[in-house]
Amino acid sequence: MDPRLKIILQGNPKEELSLLIRLTNEKKYPKNCKVVSQFGDIISCRVLRENLGSVYASLEVKSVKAPRVIPADDFEQENQAYYVETRHSVSNKQPSNVVFGLIDFGFDFTHQDFIDNGKTRFEKIWTQSGRFDGNKYGYGKMISGSQINDVLQEQFPFRKLGYHPGQSDLFGIGTHGTHVLGIACSNGKVSEKGFASNSPVIAVDMGSNLVNGSNLSLGDSVKLVEGLDFILREAGNRPVVINMSLGGHGDAHTGQTLVEQAIDAILTRRKGTAIVQSTGNYFQAKAHTFGDIKQNETIDIPWFFKKNDFTPNELEIWYDGNDIMSVTVIDENKNVLLKSIPFKDEMIVKNNEEVGICLHRKNEPNTGKNHINILINGKQNSKFWIVQLHGVKTANGRFHCYIERDDKGQSIFLPKMVKTTHTTNSICNSKYSIVVGAYNQTEKERSILSFSSSGPTIDGRMKPEVIAPGYKIKSSCSSSSRDVRAADKLCSKSGSSMAAPYVASLIVKILEKNPDFNIKQIRKKLFETCEPFSLKNDHLEVFRAGNGYVNPGKIIT
Known part of the structure; x- marks a missing residue:
């Protein structure tokens, strides 16, 4: 399931949610789904929260996405x-x-x-x-x-x-x-x-x-x-x-x-x-890196935060759907905040307080890729984290990693690891x-x-x-x-x-x-x-x- 979809699962069951859906057949729609606009097999729609599970599981549906914030491309x-x-x-x-x-x-x-x-x-x-x-x-x-x-x-x-x-x-x-x-x-x-x-x-x-x-x-x-x-x-x-x-x-x-x-x-x-x-x-945003990881190899990806940054931060890792990778998160004091199991969603905990969540999805339906999404609530209180990526099973091994845009407290990768291509x-x-x-x-x-x-x-x-x-x-x-x-x-x-x-x-x-x-x-x-x-x-x-x-x-x- 889309990470943002998981986040909005809880709440008033009668609340109407705005969603994007990719249909299996552009002429067949799931039940309990009000179509607002359509382009080919892509629809925007409204679904009551209590019906979200059944719509998601419907045979008429190939992919469901929650709304994602769109910033102006200003500089x-x-x-x-x-x-x-x-x-x-x-x-x-x-x-x-x-x-x-x-x-x-x-x-x-x-x-x-x-x-x-x-x-x-x-x-x-x-x-x-x-x-x-x-x-x-x-x-x-x-x-x-x-x-x-x-x-x-x-x-x-x-x-x-x-x-x-x-x-x-x-x-x-x-x-x-x-x-x-x-x-x-x-x-x-x-x-x-x-x-x-x-x-x-x-x-x-x-x-x-x-x-x-x-x-x-x-x-x-x-x-x-x-x-x-x-x-x-x-x-x-x-x-x-x-x-x-x-x-x-x-x-x-x-x-x-x-x-x-x-x-x-x-x-x-x-x-x-x-x-x-x-x-x-x-x-020059220092927000992208990529690499190749071998089976049983571990790669450290340093993630640096601005001083006194209390804004939410987000990191995404995309890798081949036939591979399996796990993630460990360590802070600057070498405290292990997360040691993940592949394809399991887990909380990130620091000093007994939940500071974020790691969502791990297998075979995202539109790309076929596996997707790791680390979301921090702004309470990380750290100079940097080390995101350790481990190759559990790697036939391909290539991964791409992006830090989402944050105009007030942009976090970055270690400069020597930054890749400036693929930054559209x-x-x-x-x-x-x-x-x-x-x-x-x-x-x-x-x-x-x-x-x-x-x-x-x-x-x-x-x-x-x-x-x-x-x-x-x-x-x-x-x-x-x-x-x-x-x-x-x-x-x-x-x-x-x-x-x-x-x-x-x-x-x-x-x-x-x-x-x-x-x-x-x-x-x-x-x-x-x-x-x-x-x-x-x-x-x-x-x-x-x-x-x-x-x-x-x-x-x-």
């Missing part, structure tokens, strides 16, 4: 806003036939970059953390373009709509969603004009909240899949490009999470559709999504930025597939929590989050000319226009560059 932001003295003139233009979809947080509909002729470019915003308005998904509220237009001239437009995009932005540094949207879709009044400057916008605000000390943590994997469903339903038969600059460190990195399988189902079944994702900013974000490894790394566009050498994550996927596929500008990108700045509407401001941010919407906007140009292109044709068109990346001293750089630099000139002409 660097300057605590400074840039005021623009003059606005560019914006001529009247025909709206694009291609919809720009965005799943993120904090969309400032009052910013001039998204208003043409006094009317909003937003067709609809689903604010998932808003007060429930009775929509089919069962949470959040939908804000239509006409509702936005009705309040644009009001003194307090955010209050009028009950949605403030900068509610989590206390210091006026700008929200992630507004900045990302400006890169792709700005009409040029304040920010530089985006390639999708006349596309209608459909946005999903997953909300921002404090999870593990991070205010960049958004909703979860279930809400993400339902956000995709919402955008595609609203887009109707029109071509659509969806940008998702989201993801964490963990999972198997084989493209087989249920989110990634849903993405591939969308892209292989719907023409005129592309999903663009950031590769992640984890190249947790949900960007599907076969057909287009994944983007970041380079420094201010340098003549156009070097890949130090933080931009590296592929390949664990199963050997190229991710990221292209690289785009991502260094101190100035784009639309949203209102802070103290503002009543947007000023004419820009803010600067760096990251693969900034590179992804640049590429997404270029794909809009491809689909404007070729609205019936399928995903293979879209990918081919994009990749064949790229300028190759020149390898110098480090041959591993190919795993960060993919097909090379996107070339807007070749795409547009």
Whole structure:
């Protein structure tokens, strides 16, 4: 059973749980399961806790996953806003036939970059953390373009709509969603004009909240899949490009999470559709290692914690389904906190207090791999632990180990053990999504930025597939929590989050000319226009560059 599923087993039996399920047959559903959205054999659904066991055991079900937190793929932001003295003139233009979809947080509909002729470019915003308005998904509220237009001239437009995009932005540094949207879709009044400057916008605000000390943590994997469903339903038969600059460190990195399988189902079944994702900013995170272990061999994996870190921490180990490994956990004082039996879930105890749990699963149904998940409740009170991995039976022996992202108290591996390849974000490894790394566009050498994550996927596929500008990108700045509407401001941010919407906007140009292109044709068109990346001293750089630099000139002409 999925580790997070085990954690939510206990509680009110009548509570409705949100889940992702992979069906054995996409036309047959388990009993006591309310389907909310479906892409191929992947469904999001609601199940009462008392029925979770029977649904899990149902012959109609191949895999059940509990929601997993999805953080924004942010990296660097300057605590400074840039005021623009003059606005560019914006001529009247025909709206694009291609919809720009965005799943993120904090969309400032009052910013001039998204208003043409006094009317909003937003067709609809689903604010998932808003007060429930009775929509089919069962949470959040939908804000239509006409509702936005009705309040644009009001003194307090955010209050009028009950949605403030900068509610989590206390210091006026700008929200992630507004900045990302400006890169792709700005009409040029304040920010530089985006390639999708006349596309209608459909946005999903997953909300921002404090999870593990991070205010960049958004909703979860279930809400993400339902956000995709919402955008595609609203887009109707029109071509659509969806940008998702989201993801964490963990999972198997084989493209087989249920989110990634849903993405591939969308892209292989719907023409005129592309999903663009950031590769992640984890190249230097010191959160990944891998190795090979022989039978009866023991490997020590030192796991270091920040001083006074009271946030939860998480470590995952993935290894071949035909192997058997056991785990021992020892603290810096050589106290044995856990000596595990393979495939048995056990508590981690320190000074007679439960400080965590080790969950060990055999043959996870989507990957076939075995999965060890160590979850700490924040009470470890240690400088470091030694995670000892022992090969009980090893025909293959390869393992990959990830520390999950924690923006307030990021724990790390011993630096000399760190591996920087296979560090793409947790949900960007599907076969057909287009994944983007970041380079420094201010340098003549156009070097890949130090933080931009590296592929390949664990199963050997190229991710990221292209690289785009991502260094101190100035784009639309949203209102802070103290503002009543947007000023004419820009803010600067760096990251693969900034590179992804640049590429997404270029794909809009491809689909404007070729609205019936399928995903293979879209990918081919994009990749064949790229300028190759020149390898110098480090041959591993190919795993960060993919097909090379996107070339807007070749795409547009």
